[in-house]
Amino acid sequence: MSGNARDRLKKLHRICRERGIPLTSQRRAVLETLLLRSDHPTADQVFEAVQDQSPRISRRTVYRVLDTLVEFGLIRRVHHPGAIARFDGMIHRHHHLVCIRCNKIVDLESPDLDNISLPKGKPQGFDVCDFSVQFMGMCPKCRKEKKK
Numbered sequence: 001m002s003g004n005a006r007d008r009l010k011k012l013h014r015i016c017r018e019r020g021i022p023l024t025s026q027r028r029a030v031l032e033t034l035l036l037r038s039d040h041p042t043a044d045q046v047f048e049a050v051q052d053q054s055p056r057i058s059r060r061t062v063y064r065v066l067d068t069l070v071e072f073g074l075i076r077r078v079h080h081p082g083a084i085a086r087f088d089g090m091i092h093r094h095h096h097l098v099c100i101r102c103n104k105i106v107d108l109e110s111p112d113l114d115n116i117s118l119p120k121g122k123p124q125g126f127d128v129c130d131f132s133v134q135f136m137g138m139c140p141k142c143r144k145e146k147k148k
Contacts, residue, residue, distance in 0.1 A: 005035040008074055008089075015072050029053050030065040034075050034089040040096075040105040042084050078105060078132075095132055099139035101146070108135070 012031055016023040033049045034041070041049070047062040066087055069075045076088045078096065083103045095108040113133050122128075138146070 002035075005032070005089075008035060012069075012072065012074055015074075026050075026054060026057055026061050027065050027068065029057070030062055031069055031074060031089075034069075034087055037089060038107065040078055040086040040088050042086055046087060093130065093132065096134045097139075098134050098136050099142055100136050101138055101142040104139050104141075106139070108133075 009028065009031060012027060013023050016027070029050050030046060033046055033053075037049075043063050043066055044059070046066065047057070047059050050057055050062055066075070066077075070077050070087075073091065076091055078086045078088050083098075086105055088105075088107075090107065093114055095110055095113050097106045097108050098104070110133075116131065116133075118128050118131065
């Protein structure tokens with residue numbers, strides 16, 4: 001496990017202690033599972049992966065833990081229109097390439113995009129605090145399948 005992942009697990013432990021809630025094996029297993037993945041899994045995919053380590057964990061528990069980890073700022077929920085929410089263990093600013101055919105999401109690091117300025121004031125009443133750019137297109141696998 002990388003140093004960043006170990007730091008995030010320590011942060012989970014600290015947050016749980018500060019809030020007076022237990023650091024459960026389920027919380028730890030869900031976070032570890034996400035930190036080891038780069039494919040932006042759905043909640044169901046996280047559930048399936050965590051079941052290998054914790055066969056008695058319920059789907060409902062995984063969903064609740066994912067919501068808690070998002071609330072704690074330890075993971076991000078990735079949205080794009082018309083698709084199911086996915087989860088991302090990378091919490092630093094980065095961007096995504098999204099396949100319009102299979103909904104695959106791939107990370108995109110771009111210093112140019114990172115330097116976009118946040119809007120001044122409150123455009124349309126929104127208090128903007130962060131951003132992520134999503135480029136929509138077709139992944140190589142779907143492009144190849146479409147040509148067949």
